[in-house]
Structure formats: C-alpha cells, structure tokens
Amino acid sequence: MHVIVCVKQVPSVEEVKVDAETGRILREELPLMVNPNDRNAIEAALRLRDEVGGTVTAVSMGPPQAEEALREAMAMGVNRAVLISDPALAGSDAFVTSKVLAKAALKLAPFDLIVCGSRSADGETGIVGVQIAEELNLPQITWVLELKVEGEVVRAKRSIDGGYEIVEACLPAVVTVTRDANKPRYPTMRSIVEACRRPIERLSLKDLGLSPEEVGFKGSPTRIERVFQAERKRRATIISKPVEEAAREVALMILRELGKV
Amino acid sequence: MERACGECWVFVEHKDGRIKQASLELMAKGREVADGLSRELAAVVLGWNIGNVAVELARHGADKVYLVEHPLLERYQVDLYCKAVSDLASEVKPDVILFSSTRVGCELAPKVAKRLRTGMTADCLDLRVDASRGLVKQVKASFGGNVMVEVVTPFHRPQIATVKPGVATPVVKERREVVVRVTPKLDEREVKVRVVEKLETQKEDNLELAEVVVAGGRGAGEEGFRLIRRLAEILGGEIGGTRPAADEGWIPRERQIGQSGRIVSPKIYISLGASGALQHVVGFRRAGLVIAVNKDPKAPIFDHADVGVVADVKEFLEALIQELEKYLNAR
Numbered sequence: 001m002h003v004i005v006c007v008k009q010v011p012s013v014e015e016v017k018v019d020a021e022t023g024r025i026l027r028e029e030l031p032l033m034v035n036p037n038d039r040n041a042i043e044a045a046l047r048l049r050d051e052v053g054g055t056v057t058a059v060s061m062g063p064p065q066a067e068e069a070l071r072e073a074m075a076m077g078v079n080r081a082v083l084i085s086d087p088a089l090a091g092s093d094a095f096v097t098s099k100v101l102a103k104a105a106l107k108l109a110p111f112d113l114i115v116c117g118s119r120s121a122d123g124e125t126g127i128v129g130v131q132i133a134e135e136l137n138l139p140q141i142t143w144v145l146e147l148k149v150e151g152e153v154v155r156a157k158r159s160i161d162g163g164y165e166i167v168e169a170c171l172p173a174v175v176t177v178t179r180d181a182n183k184p185r186y187p188t189m190r191s192i193v194e195a196c197r198r199p200i201e202r203l204s205l206k207d208l209g210l211s212p213e214e215v216g217f218k219g220s221p222t223r224i225e226r227v228f229q230a231e232r233k234r235r236a237t238i239i240s241k242p243v244e245e246a247a248r249e250v251a252l253m254i255l256r257e258l259g260k261v
Numbered sequence: 262m263e264r265a266c267g268e269c270w271v272f273v274e275h276k277d278g279r280i281k282q283a284s285l286e287l288m289a290k291g292r293e294v295a296d297g298l299s300r301e302l303a304a305v306v307l308g309w310n311i312g313n314v315a316v317e318l319a320r321h322g323a324d325k326v327y328l329v330e331h332p333l334l335e336r337y338q339v340d341l342y343c344k345a346v347s348d349l350a351s352e353v354k355p356d357v358i359l360f361s362s363t364r365v366g367c368e369l370a371p372k373v374a375k376r377l378r379t380g381m382t383a384d385c386l387d388l389r390v391d392a393s394r395g396l397v398k399q400v401k402a403s404f405g406g407n408v409m410v411e412v413v414t415p416f417h418r419p420q421i422a423t424v425k426p427g428v429a430t431p432v433v434k435e436r437r438e439v440v441v442r443v444t445p446k447l448d449e450r451e452v453k454v455r456v457v458e459k460l461e462t463q464k465e466d467n468l469e470l471a472e473v474v475v476a477g478g479r480g481a482g483e484e485g486f487r488l489i490r491r492l493a494e495i496l497g498g499e500i501g502g503t504r505p506a507a508d509e510g511w512i513p514r515e516r517q518i519g520q521s522g523r524i525v526s527p528k529i530y531i532s533l534g535a536s537g538a539l540q541h542v543v544g545f546r547r548a549g550l551v552i553a554v555n556k557d558p559k560a561p562i563f564d565h566a567d568v569g570v571v572a573d574v575k576e577f578l579e580a581l582i583q584e585l586e587k588y589l590n591a592r
C-alpha cells in the first residue's frame with residue numbers, strides 16, 4: 001500500500017510576535033515546526049503501513065527550509081519525502097495549495113490513500129484536505145478518529161455534529177485526521193540522525209505541469225486584505241481580598257447579575 | 262470575472278423538521294450582508310418532505326427559499342449535497358454563499374468552493390461589507406488567534422465563507438415567502454462515501470444559549486473540574502473549557518471554547534485556571550460579565566475579564582460554592 005501524507009511547516013503560533021505599529025506578524029522571528037495536527041496524520045499513515053505493509057511518502061509544499069519538517073517526518077518513520085518548492089508558490093491560498101498537492105499526488109501515483117491533518121495551526125482553514133479530494137475526484141472522509149484499510153476499502157470512524165459515524169469508501173481516498181485520532185510518536189535520537197542522511201526528493205512547478213500564473217498570489221482567489229490585532233475590550237478590576245471574602249463578593253455579583261438578589 | 266445574479270445565499274441545516282440554531286444565526290448574518298450589498302437573501306435548504314422548514318425560513322428574513330428536495334437528500338451525504346448545491350449555484354450564480362462552521366459546513370463549503378472554482382474563508386468570526394466594491398470582508402482569527410485577518414475574494418464568484426456558530430443572534434424578520442422548488446439531478450452511484458453506522462452520542466447541548474458558562478483551564482485540574490461541574494449545577498449553567506482541558510478529557514471535546522471550539526455569549530462567563538490565550542478568548546468575547554480566577558496576577562486572562570480574583574481555583578471554588586449554597590438554602 002502506498003500512503004501519501006501531507007505535511008506543512010508552520011510557525012510556532014504559541015509564540016507569535018506582532019509588530020505593534022503595523023500589525024504585521026514578524027514571521028522571521030518565529031521558530032518553525034511541523035504543523036502539530038500533521039503529526040497525527042503522519043502517525044495514522046505509519047500505523048496503517050505497519051498493519052498492512054507498503055510505503056509512506058511525506059509531501060510538503062513550502063520554501064526550502066520546509067525540508068526540516070520533512071526530516072522530522074522521516075525521523076518519525078516515513079519512507080520517502082518530497083518537497084515541492086518554487087518561488088512562484090509564495091502567497092498560495094488553500095485553493096492553490098490543494099491543486100499543487102493533488103498534482104504532486106498524481107506524480108507520485110499509484111497511491112492508495114492521502115492523509116492530511118484536519119487543519120493547520122497558522123491559517124487554520126481546514127480546507128486543503130477536502131479540496132485535494134475534490135480536485136482528484138476521490139472519496140473524502142473528514143474528521144477521522146480511527147482508520148482501517150481492508151483490501152480495497154478504507155473504513156473510518158469520524159466525528160460528526162452530535163456524535164460519530166462509521167463510513168466506508170473505496171481506495172484511493174483522501175482522509176483528514178483530527179487531533180484526537182492518536183498520540184504521535186516521538187522520533188528517537190537514532191532515527192533523527194538517520195533521517196539527516198537520507199535524500200529529500202524535489203518537485204518543481206514544471207515537474208507538476210503547472211504554470212507560475214496558476215499558483216501563488218496570482219492564482220489564488222482569496223486575498224488577505226488586512227491584518228489587525230483584536231481589540232481588548234476589558235481590563236479586570238482585581239479583587240484583592242482573602243479567598244473567603246473574594247468568594248462572597250463574587251457570589252453576590254453573580255446573584256445580582258442573574259436577578260436573584 | 263463571472264457575472265453573478267447578486268443573491269446572497271445561506272445554506273440551512275435542519276434536523277427533525279427544525280432549523281438548527283447555527284443556521285438561524287447565519288440567517289441574521291446573511292440578512293446583514295444582503296442588506297449591505299443591496300441584494301436579496303435566499304435560504305437554500307436540502308432534504309426530502311421539508312416544506313415546513315421553508316415556511317419557517319421566511320420568518321427569519323429570507324426573501325427567497327430554494328427548496329431542494331430529492332429522496333436521496335433525506336440524509337446528509339457530502340457527495341450528493343455538494344452536487345445539489347453546486348449545480349444550483351452554477352445555474353443561478355449567486356454572489357455570496359454562507360455556510361455554518363459545523364462539521365457539515367466545514368466539509369461541504371470547501372468542496373463546493375473547489376467545484377465552483379472559487380475561493381473561500383473558513384471559521385469567520387464576522388462578516389463586513391464593502392459595498393463600493395461589492396465585497397464581503399471575511400474576518401477570521403489567524404496564527405492561533407493571535408491576530409485577526411480580513412480576507413476577500415475580489416475576482417471570483419461566488420464569495421464563500423463558513424461562519425462560526427455563536428457569533429450572531431437570530432432575528433425574527435417577516436418576509437414575503439417565495440419558495441422556489443428545485444429538483445436536483447442525482448444518482449446514487451455518485452455516493453463515494455457510504456455510512457455504515459451512525460452513533461449519536463451527545464445530546465444537543467445549550468452552550469451557545471446558556472445564561473451561565475463555567476469554564477476551566479489546565480490550572481483547574483481534575484479536582485477543579487469536579488467543583489466546576491458542581492458550580493454549573495448550582496447556577497443552572499453549562500460547563501466548558503480550554504483546549505488542554507479537552508485534551509486531558511476533563512470536558513468533552515465538543516465543549517472546548519475558543520477559536521477551534523465553540524463561541525459562547527452567556528450573561529456570565531466564569532473562567533477558572535485558564536491563562537487567557539487569544540485562541541481561547543475569542544470564544545467568549547460576546548459574553549456579558551466575565552469573571553476570571555487565576556493564581557498568577559500577571560495572567561493575560563485578566564485583560565479579557567471584568568472582574569479578576571488572584572487565587573487557587575480549588576480554594577476559591579470551595580468558598581464560592583459554600584457562599585452560593587448558603588444563600589440558596591436560606592431562601
């Protein structure tokens with residue numbers, strides 16, 4: 001079985017710094033990492049491979065340094081890593097990203113399954129996985145919690161509004177896995193060292209048969225028009241009293257607000 | 262650019278003959294957008310034998326209802342729903358299509374957008390209108406909620422967005438009811454994903470409608486959450502929490518509050534042992550009185566609360582519960 005897993009390198013959003021004057025995100029200062037949810041995708045892919053055999057290929061679209069994310073995927077245990085990098089790709093939105101990743105999958109065909117994280121930590125769109133499926137006209141299973149492949153069929157437990165459902169689709173298919181799907185493994189020291197020695201394959205736009213006009217900023221239907229900091233509407237009055245007194249004051253406040261006193 | 266007919270569409274979800282709360286809220290947002298752009302608001306509702314739902318929609322501000330009925334649409338299925346909506350949109354060419362950020366909306370909207378070869382923005386917290394350019398400015402949190410961004414789709418139509426439940430309040434606005442019946446061309450062979458079994462586990466909770474929400478963070482700990490449940494019970498409120506609280510299993514994932522969780526707007530929001538990360542804070546911006554408890558006086562949560570108490574969650578909750586019980590028992 002050949003599983004393709006999509007991996008994105010993202011800034012560590014817990015440490016985002018914003019230029020106070022312009023509201024611009026100081027991207028250069030952010031440490032980079034594998035999108036946390038994509039680790040769940042890698043883990044799901046690896047478990048499938050370990051169950052039924054085959055190979056896992058990690059694919060990333062990004063600038064040259066996205067190589068680091070792929071190294072991490074290799075250290076976790078993926079067999080192959082492919083980086084799609086081209087200056088023309090800068091500014092691509094989810095629509096374009098899914099087109100590029102879909103083309104890459106075709107280039108790497110045959111494949112049985114494409115696994116993505118449900119969403120990325122920076123853009124937080126949750127769009128890419130779904131749109132890869134649509135682009136390739138393949139079955140799409142989103143919000144996956146459990147995954148099994150039996151013969152030519154993928155079976156998944158997925159989260160829906162108000163509960164869960166078990167669904168089935170024929171391979172090849174595209175699935176997006178949630179944070180709750182699994183606990184991603186940590187690479188070992190040895191696997192990290194080994195991953196550094198292995199080659200990372202590269203694909204250019206030309207390899208994928210795409211023109212610069214179709215991708216990047218030019219090819220993207222959406223535009224970010226403004227970045228701003230959400231305004232702070234409140235500033236708490238601190239009750240600095242011993243706990244019992246503070247609790248009494250808060251209790252009164254609550255009862256008053258609810259119209260009970 | 263493709264010519265659009267100018268309609269603003271809202272994709273409506275319903276269950277057991279009732280329109281979902283999220284869709285009613287979205288109708289209110291849609292009405293604002295349609296009015297801002299001087300356009301008609303159309304509700305698009307899919308199903309089988311759902312005429313009563315269409316009538317209800319006119320009460321919530323729709324100028325027009327597309328009633329898309331087919332036996333194969335009786336239950337939601339992504340491939341068929343996508344085809345029915347996309348085909349109709351290809352024919353009518355609406356200017357805007359809005360979906361709720363529910364599980365259904367989150368997988369349907371991107372698929373429809375791709376099929377119509379247009380852009381979309383996910384999980385919007387607000388929609389604003391730039392009437393002079395005919396654009397919907399789609400406001401969402403980005404970079405883990407640290408910043409807000411405004412996204413537009415200038416040259417492609419329709420403009421598509423999913424909007425988070427909880428960011429608007431439903432309104433009752435009577436309109437003349439114009440129902441357009443649509444019979445989509447569907448074929449069972451188009452179904453690529455088959456549902457084998459459905460397990461409904463959670464009753465629909467009232468988090469978005471709750472008057473009181475008591476929410477805990479990592480700092481509350483398991484013991485704290487026992488007291489949080491007790492407090493919610495006493496106040497007739499609902500419980501919620503931060504992402505770590507959900508990760509730890511102290512609350513069900515469905516009760517995570519914030520950008521990748523739910524948006525609540527209770528009269529009173531009580532935050533216990535949460536640091537006040539912006540990803541979490543966007544979840545209760547619309548609340549009335551916000552009370553925060555954290556043992557760290559420098560915790561950012563105090564910048565997003567009206568009243569702050571610097572204390573240990575457990576000690577504070579024990580005292581607060583005691584106070585409230587004293588009062589309630591005295592009555």
Ligand SMILES: Cc1cc2nc3c(=O)[nH]c(=O)nc-3n(C[C@H](O)[C@H](O)[C@H](O)COP(=O)(O)OP(=O)(O)OC[C@H]3O[C@@H](n4cnc5c(N)ncnc54)[C@H](O)[C@@H]3O)c2cc1C
Nearest residue numbers: 478479480503504519520521522534535536541556573574
């Ligand atoms: C893409 C993305 C999306 C996210 N979406 C969400 C979301 O929707 N919702 C969400 O909540 N988070 C979300 N997060 C996570 C968010 O960034 C924060 O990590 C999270 O909100 C922090 O949770 P917390 O406040 O419970 O934990 P912590 O940040 O660990 O804070 C715990 C707090 O408790 C206090 N404390 C500890 N012990 C005690 C005690 N005994 N008594 C009193 N106070 C105590 C500490 O002082 C501290 O301030 C998201 C993150 C990313 C990257």
